[in-house]
Amino acid sequence: MILPTVAADAVRHEPAKATPMVTFERVTKRFGNDAKSFTALDGVDMAVGRGEITSIIGRSGAGKSTLIRLVNGLERATSGKVIVDGTEVGGLNDAGLRGLRREVGMIFQHFNLLSSRTAFDNVALPLEIAGFSRTEIKGKVEPLLDLVGLGDKAASYPSELSGGQKQRVGIARALATSPKLLLSDEATSALDPETTQSILALLKQINAELGLTVLLITHEMEVVKAIASHVAVIDRGRIVEQGRTFDVFTAPQHETTRILLASTLGTSLPEWLRSGLKPELSAGDRILVRLTFFGATAFQPLMARLVTEIGSDINILAGAIEEIAGEPFGTLVVAYPAAPETLERANRFYAATGLSTEVLGYVA
Amino acid sequence: MSPEMLFGLLWKSLLQTLHMVAVSGLVGSLIGLPIGVFLATSGKDELFPAPKLNYAIGLIVNAARSTPFIILVVAIIPFTRLLTGTSIGTTAAIVPLTIATVPFFARLVEAAIREIDKGLIEAARAMGATPMQIVFKVLLAEARPAILLAFTMTIVSLIGYSAMVGAVGGGGLGDLGIRYGYQRFMPEVMLAVVIVLIVLVQLVQSAGDALARHFDKRNRKS
Numbered sequence: 001m002i003l004p005t006v007a008a009d010a011v012r013h014e015p016a017k018a019t020p021m022v023t024f025e026r027v028t029k030r031f032g033n034d035a036k037s038f039t040a041l042d043g044v045d046m047a048v049g050r051g052e053i054t055s056i057i058g059r060s061g062a063g064k065s066t067l068i069r070l071v072n073g074l075e076r077a078t079s080g081k082v083i084v085d086g087t088e089v090g091g092l093n094d095a096g097l098r099g100l101r102r103e104v105g106m107i108f109q110h111f112n113l114l115s116s117r118t119a120f121d122n123v124a125l126p127l128e129i130a131g132f133s134r135t136e137i138k139g140k141v142e143p144l145l146d147l148v149g150l151g152d153k154a155a156s157y158p159s160e161l162s163g164g165q166k167q168r169v170g171i172a173r174a175l176a177t178s179p180k181l182l183l184s185d186e187a188t189s190a191l192d193p194e195t196t197q198s199i200l201a202l203l204k205q206i207n208a209e210l211g212l213t214v215l216l217i218t219h220e221m222e223v224v225k226a227i228a229s230h231v232a233v234i235d236r237g238r239i240v241e242q243g244r245t246f247d248v249f250t251a252p253q254h255e256t257t258r259i260l261l262a263s264t265l266g267t268s269l270p271e272w273l274r275s276g277l278k279p280e281l282s283a284g285d286r287i288l289v290r291l292t293f294f295g296a297t298a299f300q301p302l303m304a305r306l307v308t309e310i311g312s313d314i315n316i317l318a319g320a321i322e323e324i325a326g327e328p329f330g331t332l333v334v335a336y337p338a339a340p341e342t343l344e345r346a347n348r349f350y351a352a353t354g355l356s357t358e359v360l361g362y363v364a
Numbered sequence: 365m366s367p368e369m370l371f372g373l374l375w376k377s378l379l380q381t382l383h384m385v386a387v388s389g390l391v392g393s394l395i396g397l398p399i400g401v402f403l404a405t406s407g408k409d410e411l412f413p414a415p416k417l418n419y420a421i422g423l424i425v426n427a428a429r430s431t432p433f434i435i436l437v438v439a440i441i442p443f444t445r446l447l448t449g450t451s452i453g454t455t456a457a458i459v460p461l462t463i464a465t466v467p468f469f470a471r472l473v474e475a476a477i478r479e480i481d482k483g484l485i486e487a488a489r490a491m492g493a494t495p496m497q498i499v500f501k502v503l504l505a506e507a508r509p510a511i512l513l514a515f516t517m518t519i520v521s522l523i524g525y526s527a528m529v530g531a532v533g534g535g536g537l538g539d540l541g542i543r544y545g546y547q548r549f550m551p552e553v554m555l556a557v558v559i560v561l562i563v564l565v566q567l568v569q570s571a572g573d574a575l576a577r578h579f580d581k582r583n584r585k586s
Contacts, residue, residue: 097492098492101489102491108487125488126491129501157584159584160584177492
């Protein structure tokens with residue numbers, strides 16, 4: 001049992017909901033022929049809950065693009081099952097696949113808007129494809145452009161829009177056929193941080209207002225942290241960790257997750273600190289401890305009490321306070337004398353308050 | 365030669381050139397367009413995967429393109445006679461001109477369509493578009509400016525080719541220049557022919573550029 005948090009999570013959160021929107025069952029995808037094939041996905045098991053924002057995060061080449069393309073059949077699994085709202089994607093013929101795709105919207109890193117069409121006509125495209133009449137199309141496109149905040153840009157061509165506006169058109173287009181699931185393929189990776197936040201806010205709003213299930217892939221931890229309620233970490237074609245975003249972020253189990261998180265959560269130590277760190281204690285050393293605050297401990301004045309408890313000789317060396325999936329989360333790296341009585345008092349305090357701690361090492 | 369006579373000859377030849385170029389340009393492009401689309405979409409893992417047919421058509425297109433036009437004109441005389449009932453005259457000249465247009469335009473269309481970002485095809489597939497819908501709503505729409513430029517280039521080339529069909533009595537400006545300007549030592553006719561051709565090509569190119577620019581929405585700035 002490598003991922004106890006996932007199992008616990010499944011028990012805690014799933015019974016209230018119906019079956020997942022998307023299920024991957026032992027999905028494997030190989031490219032190329034037998035001689036020189038490349039395994040992009042290797043036995044992926046994963047579920048995307050209804051009405052939730054689920055993120056798949058991994059480095060480039062980890063297999064996340066392939067994984068998301070299996071959901072709407074842009075790629076076919078070599079083995080295993082991909083089930084979308086009760087339908088196995090691999091079992092669909094071309095017509096069935098086209099029907100499924102009209103119920104699954106998709107947005108892209110490079111927007112993929114038609115340069116020859118205005119914003120209005122880009123949003124209208126999936127409706128034209130689905131055979132709606134011109135009047136029906138008008139009735140659907142205008143509210144969608146209003147929804148994404150581009151009501152006044154209907155007649156603009158993509159070349160006249162900024163990156164963020166183009167992605168808003170992309171989102172409106174993806175929503176045109178009233179899908180039940182939205183796939184996002186690195187939708188904010190080509191945008192600056194500020195625009196990224198506004199696009200994420202829009203996705204969150206759509207998720208909340210329309211109850212739309214969102215599956216997004218990204219290599220940016222910031223994106224996951226901002227909107228995803230659930231996360232799966234993918235590495236070399238395998239899901240190495242999955243669960244509630246908050247659980248995975250606050251207690252990462254897998255090395256890949258830790259590496260991805262290190263740059264985001266302020267949990268990596270500054271270089272000057274790391275270089276002086278020793279694994280063994282020698283007399284007169286100070287101990288370096290990482291304190292993690294979340295849940296009940298996030299709101300208590302614990303630092304002040306810790307100082308009182310072990311004496312004033314305590315340094316705060318690094319730290320950050322974050323919000324993960326809407327919940328507060330803080331880390332502090334502190335140093336204090338590694339004298340036996342100090343350590344004992346500190347440990348008693350940690351035990352009493354339920355503060356989560358990790359000994360990083362010792363410094364002279 | 366009197367100016368009236370020169371003008372009369374020029375006018376008659378210009379009409380013949382326009383007739384040949386217009387008919388062969390339109391018919392040849394109409395046939396070349398779907399072939400170009402097919403060449404651009406029938407490779408392995410593309411919209412209409414048929415790599416072998418793609419290869420075969422590619423070979424025929426290359427063969428037709430590498431045959432010198434004047435040889436093509438003579439070589440297909442039996443076919444021309446079958447189609448038009450005659451092997452000489454303006455109408456007969458249209459057949460080789462059309463046949464030369466098809467592979468030329470097809471290759472240009474293929475290049476225009478291959479320029480389109482693959483992401484657009486993927487986006488259309490993700491919307492549930494059929495391959496034909498992708499061709500009409502995405503590929504041809506997005507490639508329209510490039511296809512208009514390709515058509516312009518085709519017409520300009522045809523104006524050049526049409527000068528050679530004097531060999532089968534096709535008439536036209538080129539024929540006029542050769543017969544009067546060269547064979548009868550009348551440099552003023554040659555000069556007039558060249559000037560008319562230059563003006564004609566300029567007009568065609570400007571019109572094509574303007575049309576392509578009108579449909580090209582890629583670099584608009586608000």
